[in-house]
Amino acid sequence: MSKKITIALAGNPNSGKTTAFNAITGARQHVGNYPGITVDKKEGTAVVDGQTVHVIDLPGTYSLSAYTMEEVVARNVIADERPDMVVDVLNAGALERNLYLAVQLMEMGAPLTLALNMMDEAKKQGMRIDVQKLQSLLGIPVVETVARVGEGMDNLMRTAVEHAREKAGKPWEPLIISYGSDLDPVLDEMVALISKEQFLTDRYPARWVALKYLENDEEMLRIGKPFGAVATELETRAREVSEHLEATLKTYPEAVIADYRYGYISSLLRQGVVSRLNDLENRLATSDKMDQVLTHRMLGPMIMLGLLFLIYQITFTIGEVPMGWLESFFGWLNETVSEAMPDGLLKSLVVSGIIDGVGGVMGFVPLIMFMFLQIAFLEDSGYMARVAYMLDRVFRFFGLHGCSVMPFIVSGGIAGGCAVPGVMAARTLRSPKEKLATLLTAPFMACGAKLPVFLLIVGVFFAENQALVMFLLTLAGWASALLVSKLLRSTIIKGEPTPFVMELPPYRVPTFRGLLIHTWERTWQYIKKAGTVILAISILLWLAMTFPQLSDEQMAPFEARQAEIAALIEAAGGTDVPAADEAAAATEAGAEVSGEEQAEEAGVLVAENEAAVSEVDMEALEEELTEIENAMSEAGLRNSVAGRVGIALEPVTKWAGFEWRTNIALVGGFAAKEVIVSTLGTAYSLGEVDAEEAQPLAERIANDPHWTHANAVSLLLFVLLYAPCFVTVVAIKQEAGSWGWAIFSTVFNTAFAMVVAVAVYQIGSL
Template sequence: MCEKKGVPGASALTEEEKKNGVRIALAGNPNCGKTTAFNAWTGAHQHVGNYPGVTVEKKEGWTRCGNQKVLLVDLPGAYSLTPYSMEERVVRDVLAPENAVERPRAVIDVIDSATLERGLMLAVQIRELGQPVVLACNMMDEAKRAGIAIDLEKLSARFGVRAVPTVARSGEGLDRALALALEKAQKPCEPLVLAYGPDVDPALQRMSALISEKKLLVERYPARWTAIKILENDEVVLDQIRKADPDAARDLEAQRDALAAHLSSTHDTTPDAVIADYRFGFINSVLKDGVLRKDNAKDRLAFTDKLDKVLTNTIFGPVIMLAVVYFMFWTTFIVGAYPQGWVEDFFGWLGELMTGVLPEGLVQSLVVDGVIGGVGGVLSFVPLILIMFLIVSFLEDSGYMARMAYMLDRVMRAFGLHGSSVMPFIIAGGIAGGCAIPGVMATRTMRSEKERMATMMTLPLMTCGAKIPVFLMLTAAFFAENQAGIMFAVTLCGWAVALLVSLFLRKTVFRGESTPFVMELPPYRLPTLRSILTHTWERGWMYIKKAGTVILAISVILWAALTFPALSEKQSAPFEEKIAALEAQIAPLDEQIAALKQQLEGAPADAAMSRALADATEQKAALEEQKSETENALASETVRNTWGGRIGQFVEPVFRPLGFDWRTDVALISGVAAKEAILSTMGTAYSIGETDPDEPDSLSARLAADPGWSKTVALALMLFVLIYSPCFVTLVVLKNEAGGWRWLFFSMAFNTGVAYLVAWAGTLVGRMIWG
């Protein structure tokens, strides 16, 4: 079975491995229960990131087997070691890395017992690569209920590896599989050598000899395995050989081409087809004579097929899907409103506490307005995100999510996208309230890079949860008679613009053939609570970490931009003098009102005194209104004088055709940092102080009364906010996922350009309707 000299796994554990842990890989087909097993082994002792250079998620976790510490590497789901997708390339690179020290000591291959034949195809290739393998025949309980019987002793003997029955949902058999993997990790093994017939085997022998002689990749792969990959036209291996020895590469490719020509002329086939046929032949020979029995098997998929007749029905399927998605977001907002309120109340209390503790000045403003206000506004969405992903995780693990992608594939393909684009769109805000960040991350499962890029670039056009407060405020101010209809129209507009933009991008920037939507529809299963909670926490924690890092930094920068430079004494003196004069006039009125009230208490009604009290109260109210207007004017001038205000005034001519003034422009600029900042920035810029997100009516009333605002301007602003540049965190995620700074700047510029055009069109429509 597996290792070559010099490769870890051929000897007993080193002292460092005994102390720091043994690396064991966890492989398997998609939907085989591998991640459930990984969660059962590692629990909360996991860390998630990306593999270097690619966007595929990397999950590792610690566990113990007896006294031995083990580092489990959860590999992406794969059907083979031929890199048809990014995930399959990652699997191979982890199993046979350039750095031999990072090579796993052994592999636990998790197989769905009901699809044993298909699962063994990956196991065959891992053994040919030269890795010790333990087969974890998972979901044995479901296989038994379906009437499928597997003789694991015979399977182990014939396949040359140990096979263990497991039920990952309950943890049954997992300890045994891990113990066997540790045992295999310390024993020498040789790569599996299969016979591929009289045509292929001689060519493999000649090519293997040349590879060994030239020492091509021999420290990474067995020579015969490398030869097989060349016959399978594996471009990754071919590129590696071309770089190592161009002359040997030409010789090996010539031998491949000669074999291909011979097989084509004599058998009308290709080398890779022959190799696949012989592998399946080997698997069938292993499973015959009672190893796998299905004679009395019930149809395991009968229940799934019955459900699919309804859930994927041409008519009822889409209706049920929309109902499920609506229920998901309805539950998110209804149930999440309570914990969200608690979080908001907590940060409100914390802000009041710090206001009382810290002396008035810059430090207090930084802590209360910058840190607590900025980060608190973002963290208030955590309960909603956790609830949403709890439901999404249930839909994923149950198998229904795959059906949603299947049903919407035809619609998405009409616009150059893919069935796999559906869930990223929904997560990003396809049903109002999502978030583009997890939506972008959800595109990692897409195989076509062109379709994936087009999907990523259009996800920020959805109605994410951070934009909703802005829309609610504007609808309350200008469309109070039909708020629900306007919100629904905005959501539909996001979909329409996203699909049209994606079609444009697929015809221009990301041109390429559409890939067929081929996916496995897994059987319906009841997910485990532990698996759902683990997935939910992983996603929620990523959001929380961003709020505590990037959003914190943005909030501080935004606070500084709207605070400095302060007005000079000369600039602020006229306002302060007027305020002081008004206070001087209000003070005697306060005394007069207090005296009149005291005289009227318990005395007979005196019309003259009552009239005097009313007059004094009216005068005081008028003076206080003047004072408030002066304070607002001072605040407005203060914001106008800051760097943020100056930038707003600088760009004002550009946005004047849309009806936006410099104060709105400042809010839009802050919205690039975080869409949550638009409301609070508008509140400050319009001189009414900080806006309470729970009570936006004050800002709504101010805008409704402002002569520079109208329904047309409100419509234009809603369309612009919906479409323009993603927030900073989303931009960073796009840069990381797309693989370069150019896509960050492309998304900013392109989305803003589209937003400007759509908003300008909105002003034309608005003028036609409202004048």
């Protein structure tokens, strides 16, 4: 056997498998993705009695059928990478249900060691498990563990390594179970055919392949198609037995196979493996007592909403302090670089394009971190499974799944989330179609990047009802997500709803170490995916709003007027004005004149200035100078690529009440919603406006006759619903597996938002 032993950890969701993986590998682990898909690939190393062990944490699965990508990945890793040992981590308190996966692993022939995890909780429930008896009946090692406190983990790894050494070089030995008189004969025939033709026997045992064909396993059917006649023959025999079972027993092969597997498991456990103490037999477990309140038909949803609102409150209350530190840091960095670099395009790029762009996004990291910490607590404690359970009935009507609730909440179901981790959270969904519907609708939530826009517009037009309007916007996001999900699941993403199969794990106190690991994994993903992409977006936005610059001919009228006003102010004893220096430089660069002519002209100019200043209000001159600078900024923006795009979109967007300056901001929002307010400020010739200091922009919008309550509501709904930011689009691509759905999300969401905005504006304008 090679020096390094490979052990794969398998197990049901909520069995403590990932906790066991963390306990075994500690900091010696890394997270990636399996090639071409988004399922987490976690690997690490451990040293057991001097032996280096490579540990693979397989995705959590209930079976090895091809219902989900996680199940396909788990069985493919076992079949193709052939680990030296598979350690199946079971929830000892739900032994019968958890042994279903173990039986399938044994039928596959994989060398197996069982870890009876959460033994402390099983004992609290009054369960007594005869480990030696179970080990003898199964013929494989069985070890008691409590992974969350590390109990039994050393013994588990030593046992697994020793068993791996015993099995080294030996062929895999599949478990053979009888499936009754209806299936056994056809199974034997299929096994004979598979063995004769060597059909996929290099990857799987012949009986395993036959069982997959009887179960109508989509992945196995796909793999077998290219083999032609033998695959067709197997499909025919599976179809015939299925028709026979339907006609005689009103059932199907998959159900029969599951029944016999559970029958096999039940027969094992009845042989004295599991017993209960008499005084505890009729007592409800602590978790069951808690569920009577926490999942109560009326109290449950109220408690859930309260807890979710508490997450929002804690996140912004505690996260405000470190977020202020980050903002101060980036503010200091901005000032330092501004002072150190000479004026020019390079300085503008570094300060406005890079520091301000990346700093605006990185400022959200503390909020994201605290949100993930609390969500990790709810997940590890077992409560999040109850949230999905309570909402499943509502979500199912709209073509979603109870597990879709977490992506929605993380995306901003409680205002202030982020669609990027929300989209990532959708990977827990078992059904690809329900997952896709969730991916496409989660961005409708009121994420934190949209809040500055909402606060700006609501503060201007709905100052007396700000809380109510913000609450209605949040509800509008949920309603839109559910309605669009219903539309998509009824048209382009048709498919039967997936039954809600989720084990409700017992409540437990999460370990601090586990919380830190889960929080850091998610926060680091946000930093990597958001920070790097936002950097590129910020630079592109800066380029689009800076180039092409105004020509000398286009600048001349502004500079001439600036020079006139600067001369008036200087003649009156005002402070130096940058425009005056620019005018002087322009004069020096002009046509040469004689010294006598210069003196004569200067004398006339001074006399005229003295006369003029006596009649002009100094304050008005300074205001006019500011207006000229703003007008020049507006002209430059109109002339830029972004300005031209905004003007080109006006024939369409005018129906929703948007004019070219609003269009520029919304186009910037395709990249990142955080830039909408600052872009609006620039578009209105007010310079860059920070979301927290947007009052000057608010006053300008309030005084602009173009703005009404109708297009204010139109803009609010459009920003809520239109295309996800670019980082989210990339995340959708990675989770959906193709750019097609990511592009669809951008186009469809924008079209949907425009229809809503036009309808609201036109009705409101009446």
